Amino acid sequence: MLPVIDIRNVHRIYESAAGYTHALKGVSLQVQRGELLCIMGPSGSGKSTLMNILGCLDTPTSGTFMLEGADVSTLTDDELAELRATRLGFVFQSFNLLPHATVLRNVMLPLVYSDCPVGERRERAVRALRAVSLPEPYYDHRSNELSGGQMQRVAIARALVNDPAVILADEPTGNLDSATGDMVLSTFTRLRDEGKTIVLITHDPEVAAWADRTVHIRDGRLLTDEQERALLAADPTVRSST
Amino acid sequence: MRIRDLVYETGSALDANRGRSLLTILGIVIGIGAVIAMTALIGGIKQSLVGEMGLNQARMVYIYCWPGRDITLDDLTALEQRMPEYECLTAASLANAKATSPTKSVDVSVEGVLPSYFKVMGAKTTQGSFYTDEDESASALVAVLDQAAVHQLFGNPDEPVVGKSVQLNGVSYGIVAVMESSSPMSSNGTVWLPFSTCASRLTGNWAVNDISGLAAEDADMSTIASTTKDKLVSYFNMDEETADEDIYVQTMQSVIDELDAMMSSFQLMMTAVASISLLVGGIGIMNMMLTNVTERIREIGLRKALGARSSDITKQFLLESVCLCVVGGVIGIVVGYLGSFALTGLAGGMLDVGGESAAIVPVIDVQSVLMATGICVLIGILFGYYPARRAARLDPVESLRYQ
Ligand SMILES: Nc1ncnc2c1ncn2[C@@H]1O[C@H](COP(=O)(O)OP(=O)(O)OP(=O)(O)O)[C@@H](O)[C@H]1O
Numbered sequence A: 001m002l003p004v005i006d007i008r009n010v011h012r013i014y015e016s017a018a019g020y021t022h023a024l025k026g027v028s029l030q031v032q033r034g035e036l037l038c039i040m041g042p043s044g045s046g047k048s049t050l051m052n053i054l055g056c057l058d059t060p061t062s063g064t065f066m067l068e069g070a071d072v073s074t075l076t077d078d079e080l081a082e083l084r085a086t087r088l089g090f091v092f093q094s095f096n097l098l099p100h101a102t103v104l105r106n107v108m109l110p111l112v113y114s115d116c117p118v119g120e121r122r123e124r125a126v127r128a129l130r131a132v133s134l135p136e137p138y139y140d141h142r143s144n145e146l147s148g149g150q151m152q153r154v155a156i157a158r159a160l161v162n163d164p165a166v167i168l169a170d171e172p173t174g175n176l177d178s179a180t181g182d183m184v185l186s187t188f189t190r191l192r193d194e195g196k197t198i199v200l201i202t203h204d205p206e207v208a209a210w211a212d213r214t215v216h217i218r219d220g221r222l223l224t225d226e227q228e229r230a231l232l233a234a235d236p237t238v239r240s241s242t
Numbered sequence B: 001m002r003i004r005d006l007v008y009e010t011g012s013a014l015d016a017n018r019g020r021s022l023l024t025i026l027g028i029v030i031g032i033g034a035v036i037a038m039t040a041l042i043g044g045i046k047q048s049l050v051g052e053m054g055l056n057q058a059r060m061v062y063i064y065c066w067p068g069r070d071i072t073l074d075d076l077t078a079l080e081q082r083m084p085e086y087e088c089l090t091a092a093s094l095a096n097a098k099a100t101s102p103t104k105s106v107d108v109s110v111e112g113v114l115p116s117y118f119k120v121m122g123a124k125t126t127q128g129s130f131y132t133d134e135d136e137s138a139s140a141l142v143a144v145l146d147q148a149a150v151h152q153l154f155g156n157p158d159e160p161v162v163g164k165s166v167q168l169n170g171v172s173y174g175i176v177a178v179m180e181s182s183s184p185m186s187s188n189g190t191v192w193l194p195f196s197t198c199a200s201r202l203t204g205n206w207a208v209n210d211i212s213g214l215a216a217e218d219a220d221m222s223t224i225a226s227t228t229k230d231k232l233v234s235y236f237n238m239d240e241e242t243a244d245e246d247i248y249v250q251t252m253q254s255v256i257d258e259l260d261a262m263m264s265s266f267q268l269m270m271t272a273v274a275s276i277s278l279l280v281g282g283i284g285i286m287n288m289m290l291t292n293v294t295e296r297i298r299e300i301g302l303r304k305a306l307g308a309r310s311s312d313i314t315k316q317f318l319l320e321s322v323c324l325c326v327v328g329g330v331i332g333i334v335v336g337y338l339g340s341f342a343l344t345g346l347a348g349g350m351l352d353v354g355g356e357s358a359a360i361v362p363v364i365d366v367q368s369v370l371m372a373t374g375i376c377v378l379i380g381i382l383f384g385y386y387p388a389r390r391a392a393r394l395d396p397v398e399s400l401r402y403q
């Protein structure tokens, strides 16, 4: 089967006043439909860089990225925007909700850009909020009146609302207690069972345990679980950098 | 992104910054206010001028001439024959007298005028009818009062006085008509007598003080002043050199031209004030929009990450600045219209047409409201475009990382 995500030999070099930073050094990764993939790695290893590329927010310096069979590098800015609106859902580490807008308005925001008819929006937002089990009385609260766990559930509902093929989540449970975190993760596994492809970034091995597959990223290079274990066995000190 | 979404986003963004927005649009309010006040004022002046003018008044010509001797009625007849461009010429002699009614006694100005005078002036009566050629040739003791004189003598401008009499310097005249006056309560009264009656009874002198003419229907009003002057010079054998000082021909057209000249300098001044404050206002809008963009960098990054195109972001910020300007413009239109009432008091004194200052009511038309709104939209686009493009060009990854 054609992988939903297929990146090959991707490099990303940042240019800044301080010089060049080679954040990704030839990364190749395939993710199948209905797979829950976990990416682990120490701070500064290039996780967010990879995530931005997978989310079509950033483009690789070299290498190819096929999303659902389409070559992303040939798309125009507007086509990339449409892809983000309709095929991708983001869950950011810092939630990134509009603080003064209501919960419903926040969840409906992506629908504004995917040309969803106005009449359908509320219903779809409510369905997404039910999927993350946010109690109904909160729907009309402003998002800055919610707890961290509630905000994260709103952020996940926002990622779901357009019924995307791929959900990308950067440390979605980083700010949550373990019970709420488990609830969020079971939401992800249910979505995976419904056929969505989910990529999530984490530091936490317990979170990684929920995943179908885990890859490790070190200094801009990907390692499989086995390679990682082999590396750790050879030199246990590397673990401390995580 | 649908129109409805754009409107919603704009509404909530403006709502969130209400206080700051109001301060920012002050420049626009002042600029548009000045433009509207000016146009409402000029519209009012023009309208009151047109209202003042009777049907004939556009064709009325006032002639002052001093050929070095008195002008007689015979001169007038001779001039009338030499000037076919006039339908008729009429004469007036001026005097003052003490007028007495059964109850009161006041000083009035008296004009001895031929019956044709009323036609030339396009005068209207509120009661009775003007005296005739028979009264003129019989030097009849008849008088026409204006409403102001009726007000002074009888206490009420609409008092029925036709058939009653008024004494001028002790001689009794029968009142045949009352002439409409634009401000009967404020001005002093005027009494009109037949020219011959005035000459024989009041002045003892048959000289013509003023000549007025009614131009023929097909006369060229733009050249009538100079042809009249030339004909007067040749008829009276006047010195060409001094003719400019001794002859003055005023058409209604020239009054309007003078007024227009005065207005256009006034207009120029107001336009300068308006454009400067619109420019300052526009820069204020731009500044606020740039601040807005900086404050909302994360929001912009988020919107882009959720699928907003650059054009969606441009539209959103552009509409915001256009709305700001239009709100400023609408406030400015209201402020300007109210302000023009204050200005009419000022302008009423400057504008003194036909001896009586006309009451001016500011006039505002749909056209100038639409134009003011259009200017606001234009300013919004002009000064909002750069900030909007800046927002649209932001890199989503950088924007999301922005603290
Ligand atoms: N915009 C940028 N300009 C220059 N260098 C950058 C930029 N973004 C990231 N980098 C560099 O690229 C490398 C990878 O950064 P990245 O944000 O992908 O790390 P990460 O794995 O997400 O780390 P963390 O777990 O701390 O979030 C780092 O060395 C970082 O300094």
Ligand SMILES: [Mg+2]
Binding pocket: A047, A048, A049
């Ligand atoms: Mg990161």
